[in-house]
Amino acid sequence: MCKNENREANVVSFLESLLEQLSLEEKVSLCHAATKFGNAGVERLGIPVLEMSDGPHGVRQEISKDSWEPAGWDDDHSTYLPTGTAQAATWNREVMRDAGRVLGAEARERGKDVILGPGFNIIRTPLCGRNFEYYSEDPYLIAELAVPAVQAIQAQDTAACVKHYAANSQELNRDATDVEMDERTLREIYLPGFEATVKAGEVLTVMGAYNKFRGQWCCHNDYLVNQVLKAEWGFEGVYLSDWAGVHDTDEAVLNGMDIEMGTGKPYDEYYLAKPFLEGLRSGKYPLSVLDDKVRRILRVLYLVGAFDANRLPGERNTPAHQAIARNAAREAMVLLKNDDAVLPLQPEKIRKLAVIGQNAVTKHSNGGNSSAVKCLYEVTPLEGIRAYLGDSVEVLYAPGYSGGEEGFSAIGTEYLSTVDEGSGVKGWTLSYYANQKFAGPVVVSEYTEAPSFEHETFSAPEGIDRNLHSAVFRAELSVPESGDYVLGFVTDGDVTLTVDGVLMVNTDGLMQREKRRVSRYFTAGQTHVIELSYKCRDTMDCLHFGWVPPWANQSEQTSEKDKALSLAAEADAVIFCGGLTHREDLEGKDRQHLQLPDQQDALIEALLDVNPNTVVALTGGAPVVMPWADRAKAILWMWYAGMEGGHAAAEILFGKVAPSGRLPMTFPNSLEECPAHKIGTYGFDKSAYSEGLNVGYRYYVSESIQPLFPFGHGLSYTDFEYKDLQLSPGEGDAILSVRVDVTNTGSVPVKEVVQLYLQDVEASVYRPKMELKGFEKISLAPGETQTVCFELSLRDLSFYDDVGMDWKAESGEFIVHIGRSSQDIRLRQSYQLDL
Structure with a gap:
């Protein structure tokens, strides 16, 4: 956490003194957004707003208090660091510490209490649109890199916020897809990064994911939040929602959601706003649940120095920060x-x-x-x-x-098979609803040649309020040649584009005119269904949809x-x-x-x-x-x-x-x-993680498949010699000590990443053939030899026992693999574990 011994010593007494002065209404106001990136604060008691900002590789430009429009500041520039996968590719804990220091200091200088990062969901599929923000397919690498990043952020009197908890490994239908996996896969692959940042990193805030996990939304998932995060791991910080990630007041109140952030509706209509307050007044919810949330919120504010006149001021856009960006x-x-x-x-x-x-x-x-x-x-x-x-x-x-x-052009009607039965004209069906929720019966249905309108000249059909309705354009498309087709639109409102039932773009909350585009591969001769939905409000000015076909x-x-x-x-x-x-x-x-x-x-x-x-x-x-x-x-x-x-x-x-x-x-x-x-x-509605533990390189190594380039791979401008691998009993918490000599045999100074993989030769349960359990990045002058040391704990040799619900090691043979990648092993040696 933010290591200030005086704050830590006094935090409990401070919280209790404030808590007893807060009214019921004031307590609830702390538990939900009152701006796009903050809660309400309580001015009469000097409790400031908990100010937040994106993002994981640089502090986002200032956003208006009540819209997604930029605030228009001239001085809200920040250092742009390499993104998540790039940071992870350094395999360097000190680089991560430097990057964290930049994020924390720049967020602090901008007046932020929480920086919404790092994000490190497991890279399960290479298709995930947010992979660039995340770290790795490997939980050990994630944990080892995320902890120093979190510690460095919080050393600057800024809270880190690790995200997205949990199993949020796709953007496809991210708001609703239901993830299923067995307990070992959850514990060994998808949770270790979060566990490490809570226990070792002492992270102050955690953000819930959009998706469901085993049928329940992650933002108020009883098992993930109450049972694992807070009870088992002892997390004392704030669990906050991703924006509009809360779906139910009862579950949010009782299943561990502390601050609800969101978009698209008045703040007092948030689930943890007026509905929460009414439930407390009626006795539906115990006051102790509210007090727990408020203690956590006040604790974060106190530990980042929000009540402290000597809080670190931060710094931004310095030559030192730019040098860190270049080195990373x-x-x-x-x-x-x-x-x-x-x-x-x-x-x-x-x-x-x-x-x-x-x-x-x-x-x-x-x-x-x-x-x-x-x-x-x-x-x-x-x-x-x-x-x-x-x-x-x-x-x-x-x-x-x-x-x-290129610019968009309307899709020619010759490529559409949707036909108006009355006129025989091809085009788009346009279905209107008399509300902004696509709810109830379709009030009006008509045909149009292209989805396009300007609100200023828009004439609503009878029965439809031009400022308060929703509508869906739908067409069936067949293209003459296979290839990548760019679909796009210009709008300043809430628009959703789906192709063949797959969500492609969602601009919910957009308040300024922007161009959005997406590329989709279409196969010649096949019929593709395109739906363009919008929710009209009085601030929405336009929607113009079109495409760029490959022949254009x-x-x-x-x-x-x-x-x-x-x-x-x-x-x-x-x-x-x-x-x-x-x-x-x-x-x-x-x-x-x-x-x-x-x-x-x-x-x-x-x-x-x-x-x-x-x-x-x-x-x-x-x-x-x-x-x-x-x-x-x-x-x-x-x-x-x-x-x-x-x-x-x-x-x-x-x-x-x-x-x-x-x-x-x-x-x-x-x-x-x-x-x-x-x-x-x-999947769209459900994603079954039935590959289990065989994520990424674990699968390739276990199945003896050579990928294009393996996990851990990277060449240098020199060669290396690995020799003299030695195993010996560890000391203290370490059960095994590993030493290996690495020599730069070339003529230029270099850095090498020495990787240790562990293999459990025979276990009572399935275990992947190799798992990363250690790495060190070292600098070597020409001809220089260094001895690299690793210390392995019993946990490193363990698997998660889904019967006993705890980590378990078994006696038997293990093989220590030392190499330059998961498929370039230079040395190996057997080790016998006797328990």
């Missing part, structure tokens, strides 16, 4: 492949350098929805390369592809591709900067496939034809498939690398710094081989 970016980037030592490039041998690809110039800070960051600057790869090379090399640039920023861009793509190939042909070296953007990596929707968008695969193949040494440098927060991977000699995965990412990329590409990032998740050969899709279900 350096340590995050993963060299996936480097045949023939193509990298690092040698500037003295290059006269002309061709940089190709939209992500060479794209800035990513203001994307991804709630995690967007308003930063002072963001260095792109092209800017970083030009700054690094100066005038010594002529740097040529071509985008190579359009990047999907073919001539432009061809032209851009030809320009890029021409530059590549005249250059001495070529760097392709492509990958994903926040069109794909985005809160609120999942990707539909793992292919690169915008015909990038074809462009990469063509560049490799022109120059076989083309360096492929990709941006993205989650895996893609690479059908050209066998041909490409050098592949660098850059993630979303933050405001200093362009400088970091240049330093790695040209050898100033050797790459030291390691993959925190598996890169599969195809979506179909991923265990969540091959064994489990990735």
Whole structure:
């Protein structure tokens, strides 16, 4: 927690003195939102608002008190750090501590009490739209990285908020999907990160997830919150909802929800507002339940120094913070492949350098929805390369592809099969409801050629209030050619887009005009159902829907591709900067496939034809498939690398710094081989985690499957020798001590991530073949040898006993594996556990 001994010593007496002075109404006012990012506070007693802010890799720009519109501040910029998967790819606890210190200090300087991060839901499927915000597919790696991040945030008098509790591993129907899994899978895979941040990190707040777990909403799930989080783990902080994640007053009151945050309705109508107050007055709810919530809220405020004149002031946008952002970016980037030592490039041998690809110039800070960051600057790869090379090399640039920023056009009625029986005209059915809830009978149903209206000129049909209704546009679409189709709309209201029953976009709470787009793969000849729903209010001005079919861009793509190939042909070296953007990596929707968008695969193949040494440098927060991977000699995965990412990329590409990032998740050969899709279900209404413990690399190693790139993988600009593995009895809480010598056999200084995996050879229950149980990131000078030590506890050797409901170790043989990745094991040795 925020380690202030004086505060900790006095917190109980302080809470009780305040609690007895609060009225019933004042207590309830603390338990629900009174602004978009805060509760009410109690001015007469000097209790301030608990001020919160997104996000996990930079403090969000200031949002208006009662709407989602930016507040319009000129000075709400923040440091944009590499995003979650990039931070995890550092495999460096100290980098996480530095990043946490930046978040805590900058939130504090902005007057925030809680920063809503880190987020570290397990990366179960590579499709999840928020993977870029999260850490890893491995619970041990998550726990080891999240704890120092939380501790560092809270050392700045800012509360961390770990999220989303729990099993929130998809954006597909995230508000309602019901997750089912067995108890061992829950305890061994999905809860350890939360458990570690509660017990070791002493995190002050936890955010509930949107989804259901075993039939009950996570924001008021009795088992997850009352029984596990609060009773078993002893969590004394605040459990707050994700925005509009509460669905029932009784469950929210009795199942551990402390602060309800939300959107879309008046604050006094929140479940923990007037309905809670009325239940207390009637005696339906015991006062002790309310007092427990209020104690937790006051405790967080007290421990972050909200009542303390000597509270840390924080700092923001400092050179030190920017240096932390650059170092994190350096340590995050993963060299996936480097045949023939193509990298690092040698500037003295290059006269002309061709940089190709939209992500060479794209800035990513203001994307991804709630995690967007308003930063002072963001260095792109092209800017970083030009700054690094100066005038010594002529740097040529071509985008190579359009990047999907075209305008929308209405879907031609020739592609629609919905027909007005009266007129025979093809188009869209439009069904109106006389309320904003799509409830009751359809009052009016009519046909229209395209979903489009401006409120100023909108004439409502009879029986419909033009300022207070909801409506659904529906059409059946059949396309002439298979491919990625961009669907999009401009609106400033509450709009939901579904395709074939799958939620694609939801703008609930939107108060400003924005363009939203999503890419969907359509198969020629198949019928696809598109539904566009909106809730009209007096502040909603417009809705215009359309598409960008693949053929609309073919001539432009061809032209851009030809320009890029021409530059590549005249250059001495070529760097392709492509990958994903926040069109794909985005809160609120999942990707539909793992292919690169915008015909990038074809462009990469063509560049490799022109120059076989083309360096492929990709941006993205989650895996893609690479059908050209066998041909490409050098592949660098850059993630979303933050405001200093362009400088970091240049330093790695040209050898100033050797790459030291390691993959925190598996890169599969195809979506179909991923265990969540091959064994489990990735469902709309229900998701059965029937792959159990075999998440990510556990599945690949146990089934002897070679993925595209394995968990833990990452190359360097040198070679390493591993030798002299020694096992010995541990001391204190450690049951086993492991030592191994690692040597840098190359000629450049580097960092290496030494990984320890454990195998239980024979157990009474199923156990994956290998599980990460230790890692250390070390710096090695040329020729230097270091001895790396690991201490394993009995818990490290245990599994969760779902009968005894506790951790259990069994006597028998274990194998300690030491390596550079989950599929690059250099040394192994047997260990006999005798209990």
